[in-house]
Amino acid sequence: MEEIETASNVIELAAVLDSVRRLKDRSLKISIVTTQPVGSEAFAVLDDMTPKVGWFLFSANQFQESEIPKSDAPSELKTQSQRIRANLFVNWNDTDKSETFEAYYRRKTEKFIQQIQDEREPRF
Numbered sequence: 280m281e282e283i284e285t286a287s288n289v290i291e292l293a294a295v296l297d298s299v300r301r302l303k304d305r306s307l308k309i310s311i312v313t314t315q316p317v318g319s320e321a322f323a324v325l326d327d328m329t330p331k332v333g334w335f336l337f338s339a340n341q342f343q344e345s346e347i348p349k350s351d352a353p354s355e356l357k358t359q360s361q362r363i364r365a366n367l368f369v370n371w372n373d374t375d376k377s378e379t380f381e382a383y384y385r386r387k388t389e390k391f392i393q394q395i396q397d398e399r400e401p402r403f
Contacts, residue, residue, distance in 0.1 A: 290325060292317065296337055303369060304357075309335065332356065363388070 297310040317325075332354040336342060357365065364384065371383045378386075 290328070292321075294337075304365060311337070 293314045294311040295314060297312045299310075300308045302308055332352050334348050334352045336347065338346075367384055367387050368380060370387075371380050374383070
């Protein structure tokens with residue numbers, strides 16, 4: 280079983296870069312596969328880091344000290360409302376566009392709001 284180094288919240292594993300895919304928002308989905316089995320303790324460390332923001336570094340060899348970031352990774356993650364809007368935009372692009380995106384967005388979000396309201400217990 281491969282040992283995992285976790286000093287100062289850094290994970291070090293031998294791995295193969297399996298695939299890279301560009302997402303619609305131009306970010307990347309990166310898949311790696313470890314070259315050795317990873318034990319439960321190491322998995323727990325990785326699981327605890329999900330979905331935290333941090334740096335992902337990959338090199339076929341050792342890193343030079345100057346290549347390692349000295350600052351925290353930017354954490355400009357999309358808000359939930361930004362994610363909803365972006366997904367609705369992707370869906371709207373697959374329609375015949377008989378209505379503007381703003382009209383489509385309002386209609387879909389109103390439908391969602393109504394669903395939430397319908398789930399509530401009646402108040403007297």
